[in-house]
Amino acid sequence: MKYDFRRVEAKWQKRWAEEGLYEVPDFSDRPHYYCLEMFPYPSGKLHMGHVRNYSIGDVVARFKAMNGFHVLHPMGWDSFGLPAENAAIKHGGVHPADWTNSNINAMREQLKQLGFSYDWRREFSTCEPDYYRWTEWLFLQLFHKGLAYKKKAAVNWCPSCATVLANEQVIKEGVCERCKTVVEKRELAQWFFKITDYAERLLKDLELLPGWPEKVKIMQENWIGRSEGAEINFPVAGSDDIITVYTTRPDTVFGVTYMVLAPEHPLVEKLIAGTDKEKEIREFVRKVQRLSEIARTSVETEKEGLFTGAYCINPLSGEKVPILIANYVLLEYGTGCVMGVPAHDQRDFEFARKYGYPIKVVIHPPGAGLDPATMEAAYEEEGIMVNSGRFDGLYGREGIRAVTSYLEEKGWGRSRVNYRLRDWLISRQRYWGAPIPIVYCDKCGTVPVPEDDLPVLLPRAVKFKPTGRSPLAECPDYVNTACPSCGGKARRETDTMDTFMCSSWYYYRFTSPGESSGPWDQAKTDYWLPVDQYIGGVEHAILHLLYSRFFTKVLYDLGLISNQEPFTNLLTQGMVLKDGAKMSKSKGNVVSPEDIVAAYGADTARLFILFAAPPERDLKWSDQGVEGCYRFLNRVWRLVAPLADVVRQAPTAVSGSLAGVNREMRRATHFAIKKVTEDIGSRFNFNTAISAVMELVNTLYQYREVPEADREPAVLREAVETLIILLAPFVPHAAEELWEITGHTGSVHRQPWPSYDPQAIVEDEITVVVQINGRVRDRILAPAGVSPGEMREMALKEERVQKLIGGREIVKVIPVPGKLVNIVVK
RNA sequence: GCGGGCGUGGCGGAAAGGCAGACGCGCUGGACUUAGGAUCCAGUGGGGAAUACCCGUGCGAGUUCAACUCUCGCCGCCCGCACCA
Structure with a gap:
């Protein structure tokens, strides 16, 4: 009986969706936890970096949920941006909206195939009028507060992207962050946000973020440059x-x-x-x-x-x-x-x-x-x-x-x-972005579009040419409008907003994605925010993370939210490497998540990516490593499936005292609970958590060889059930299937996370290492509660130790309780 | 130049001053088998006949009964910032 991942994964994905297993109510009495991964730009297909990012987030979300938290875990699309427009220019015919939406559809399908626990009802895409209406609205709030202004300045111009860039988007050696083209200076009138007004707070409030990596805080500190x-x-x-x-x-x-x-x-x-x-x-x-x-x-x-x-x-x-x-x-x-x-x-x-x-x-x-x-x-x-x-x-x-x-x-x-920090240049001479809701009137000057007239819709029929002039400027129906103030002839602003603006507030929208009376429902943002755990690549250390912090502070000052910082804890995941380099088309070392999922299944892909390295470090891709994880899942299946009936019929509670192999089995079970709980809960060390589960499996294989008459069914049941539950955050489909075949109704993902019995992991006997001058010379068995004094006695009495000491003088004996005795001789 | 990180078997990685190499990959041997690139079991840092002993965490010092771990000085790789006045 082989583990049929295709059938199992499809079965549970369908059932979870039907039952709305991951739908999150807006409020609950349980403690809340907002787990968020950086939402993707819909470039076409998922890459391994996405899979890593979202697998990490999914473990955290599932673990927290099983630990009794009311978890918000949403997903959406950062869908305005240049590639859509470039595709339109390159392939003719394709409209950025269509290109974007078909990418979203493909990538959503991939995310669903990976079995992530998103509440899909909360999904949105930043290029939809329902969303960018509020991006425009937020621009107006900044404008009214005097934080958005237009000025003529020498600005960064990317000749390849044919648009201006913010300082943060010009990276080392003065190249464009997106396309690596050398950036030029041009004298242009542009819209800016006064992020410099917030320089001091952005710097000082880094102190409020003990849950952020030091490295990211230092980078922001340097960028602000006080x-x-x-x-x-x-x-x-x-x-x-x-x-x-x-x-x-x-x-x-x-x-x-x-x-x-x-x-x-x-x-x-x-x-x-x-x-x-x-x-x-x-x-x-x-x-x-x-x-x-x-x-x-x-x-x-x-x-x-x-x-x-x-x-x-x-x-x-x-x-x-x-x-x-x-x-x-x-x-x-x-x-x-x-x-x-x-x-x-x-x-x-x-x-x-x-x-x-x-x-x-x-x-x-x-x-x-x-x-x-x-x-x-x-x-x-x-x-x-x-x-x-x-x-x-x-x-x-x-x-x-x-x-x-x-x-x-x-x-x-x-x-x-x-401060070294400069104001944030937000206008872009491109089409596929949120319109800047400003109108220029000869009589009234610069006039903001009234809030009731939002959204300023992007017209669909536009010619895409990277001329350096905003495509919207070539669109008379868009440009020519009536002045909101005097009703006379006026012209619309034809630049669009930097897409980093869309991603500076999306995490608020997830709390109330359908809200039509404002960007969000404040009761809901007050409940959920700040994000408890944010996960993404370190490449956003300055860009997105600084802009989001700035937005949050502005929104706070406007009384629109109650939190001063957006993200309490930040995890910056490492890159996915192959052959010593970051996966990239130009290097030809890309491994496609689709191929891996098709060949081994989503659970294997997730398991490998979590097992191969701790999340903050770079991960070296290994086809053989993937193979190994696939074998492990099959090994679990071959272990549990034949025991399903035994488990089903066994008593749920361990009765009486245990001895021998039964006691050992139970110890292994509870030790695994302890290790996995600590490794996920306090250190995000998923690799060692998984290795602890592997050890439990190895012990179970040995226990299975014990004659049935000597086995305690309740111990076996506890071990198998624990194994399945501990696996659930990592391999949700396999765990769900195993849970079902072992006679359980209801989802394993709704099970409470187990706690370990400290009594169960106490050893009867411990191995005490005996060192002479710091080198291991012997091991002795001692009863568990042995005192340091007794350890010392036992070690010195040992024949072998006596022989090795010979006639030398004993200078000192250092017993380390429960571990070792070091005898210092001269 | 400044700031940060990393350096451990053939490979990915464990070890939060206390048995270096957990777990996995690979490799070797055995079992099962018509077959095995499946599976199960065992072994696997180097030297060594050895369960003896010696050596071993980039290099060199130091602290300590004890150092992959702490301190100092080098070397190498990676990342960020860099004529910032």
């Missing part, structure tokens, strides 16, 4: 202009020997206009701007600067300081200029040496001096202020504070906290 310092005003000599510089080292201000502006700095034009430097400087600015973002910001790029001919005045020292421009100064950071302090900044030091600017020492290391002539590197540590007039003698932070308050007193500057 620094403390001061702004200092340097008046331009012979003019009313002022150069405001940001520095983290106001204590070095007396050491400034030049000032550098970013080439794009607005003051540059003014400084050079009509001077003999004009031509030379313009040439230089053009040269710098021609450089790509990568070359521009690479450490390797040679630092180049040019004197503008103008000077400014150091307000503290009164010194006249030359103003230059240089390629390494970024307009976007701080105030777009840098004060050059060669003695105390390595970069400035090298720059000054190259161009011959003086090096002026204003900080001395404690107990030592510095000589500019012989210095080989800048002194960047803290130290004692010198050559700094009234501030001489102040040390480190003290000096910084003194200089800053003096500046404030004189009105020459102020203390300032600076």
